[in-house]
Amino acid sequence: MIINMAMKPMVKKTIFMREREKGLFRISELFPDRAVEIEDEDGFFQLLIQQMDGTRTIDQILAELQSRDTPVTDDELLELIGDLDAIGLLDNMASAAYSSFSSEELERYKANLNYFRSFSSLASSPWEMQQALKSAKITVIGVGTLGSGVLFNLAGLGVENVRIIDFDHVEWSNLNRQLLFNETDIGRRKIDAANEFIHRFHSRMVLDCIPGEIRSADDAEKAVTDSDFVVLAADQPHFMLERWVNQACVKQGIPFIGGGVNAVEGQLYTVVPGQTGCLDCNYLLRSRQDEDYLRYIQSCITSCFKMPSTAIAPNYMLLTGMVCGEVVRMITKTNALQSAGKVVSIHFETFRTEIKMDFASPTPECPTCGHGKGEEAIFRYFRELEKSITPC
Numbered sequence: 153m154i155i156n157m158a159m160k161p162m163v164k165k166t167i168f169m170r171e172r173e174k175g176l177f178r179i180s181e182l183f184p185d186r187a188v189e190i191e192d193e194d195g196f197f198q199l200l201i202q203q204m205d206g207t208r209t210i211d212q213i214l215a216e217l218q219s220r221d222t223p224v225t226d227d228e229l230l231e232l233i234g235d236l237d238a239i240g241l242l243d244n245m246a247s248a249a250y251s252s253f254s255s256e257e258l259e260r261y262k263a264n265l266n267y268f269r270s271f272s273s274l275a276s277s278p279w280e281m282q283q284a285l286k287s288a289k290i291t292v293i294g295v296g297t298l299g300s301g302v303l304f305n306l307a308g309l310g311v312e313n314v315r316i317i318d319f320d321h322v323e324w325s326n327l328n329r330q331l332l333f334n335e336t337d338i339g340r341r342k343i344d345a346a347n348e349f350i351h352r353f354h355s356r357m358v359l360d361c362i363p364g365e366i367r368s369a370d371d372a373e374k375a376v377t378d379s380d381f382v383v384l385a386a387d388q389p390h391f392m393l394e395r396w397v398n399q400a401c402v403k404q405g406i407p408f409i410g411g412g413v414n415a416v417e418g419q420l421y422t423v424v425p426g427q428t429g430c431l432d433c434n435y436l437l438r439s440r441q442d443e444d445y446l447r448y449i450q451s452c453i454t455s456c457f458k459m460p461s462t463a464i465a466p467n468y469m470l471l472t473g474m475v476c477g478e479v480v481r482m483i484t485k486t487n488a489l490q491s492a493g494k495v496v497s498i499h500f501e502t503f504r505t506e507i508k509m510d511f512a513s514p515t516p517e518c519p520t521c522g523h524g525k526g527e528e529a530i531f532r533y534f535r536e537l538e539k540s541i542t543p544c
């Protein structure tokens with residue numbers, strides 16, 4: 153990376169450092185897999201660390217060291233600072249993103265910023281990661297169990313622009329797990345109750361509340377427009393909603409994540425247009441692998457079977473956390489997503505995770521992200537279904 157003399161290096165506050173024995177420093181001992189030892193017989197490292205408190209530019213540090221008769225050249229110092237940056241020791245306090253936050257925000261997001269320090273460097277500051285969340289536009293489709301949990305996670309993360317779409321009202325049976333709502337919300341529209349909660353919790357967060365239901369591909373197109381990321385937290389009309397959102401997101405190049413639970417297992421998946429396959433790739437692959445898959449979908453639709461909710465708060469919290477962790481990784485780019493192009497399941501009783509489907513590589517014959525015509529039986533069935541779709 154390019155280090156410039158105007159940077160103000162600061163040893164991260166999350167770094168634990170101790171002099172293990174005279175002239176030998178051990179760094180980041182709280183994370184044993186990242187521990188590094190540095191020899192410092194002449195005390196130069198200790199002096200440099202003292203200088204890197206975020207108040208001085210590298211230029212000023214160089215001048216200070218040279219004024220103390222410490223024999224170091226520009227190039228040597230830059231190389232050394234580069235080495236310390238490479239082991240994850242440093243932040244750049246001259247980052248423009250740092251000065252864009254108010255003191256209240258820096259206090260509010262203190263722990264977020266410390267978390268981001270696990271991934272930050274001189275070139276990529278924790279404030280930039282927080283700023284990415286702050287300016288991200290996220291759409292949450294459905295403010296039920298997953299969506300309501302996602303909303304307060306986004307509020308804590310500092311996402312300020314969120315669109316929510318929902319048609320439902322708060323019921324007593326929601327209160328075992330939809331903890332955004334309370335007893336006084338019974339009978340209210342979920343979007344109104346959510347808006348009130350968010351207004352009290354995070355006054356700078358703006359919720360664009362869209363009442364209603366997505367009932368067509370056109371509705372889905374409008375719902376996701378201008379989003380950086382979409383959380384699909386609803387599933388009705390069954391199969392259709394997922395496909396409409398998938399088509400809209402692929403067309404507009406917007407990544408999206410979806411998920412849900414049954415009694416003891418949760419699942420999540422992410423589609424990143426242009427990088428992974430999409431949900432129609434997944435349908436295509438599944439129908440090729442399992443000749444009974446289409447009949448399974450048909451019987452799900454024709455039976456109108458609606459599984460009663462088996463969701464308890466702890467299980468959904470776990471899935472919601474996984475989904476929001478992916479949102480963080482997507483927006484801040486701290487790490488690769490774990491569910492990109494995959495259906496990942498978590499078993500709530502054992503904490504075991506498993507990849508149920510892998511559509512990481514786009515399927516060329518896919519009618520949505522590839523050049524397929526959709527002539528396979530499963531897509532012909534979906535087209536027929538779309539013409540005659542009626543709520544059960």
Ligand SMILES: [Zn+2]
Nearest residue numbers: 430433518521
């Ligand atoms: Zn596809």
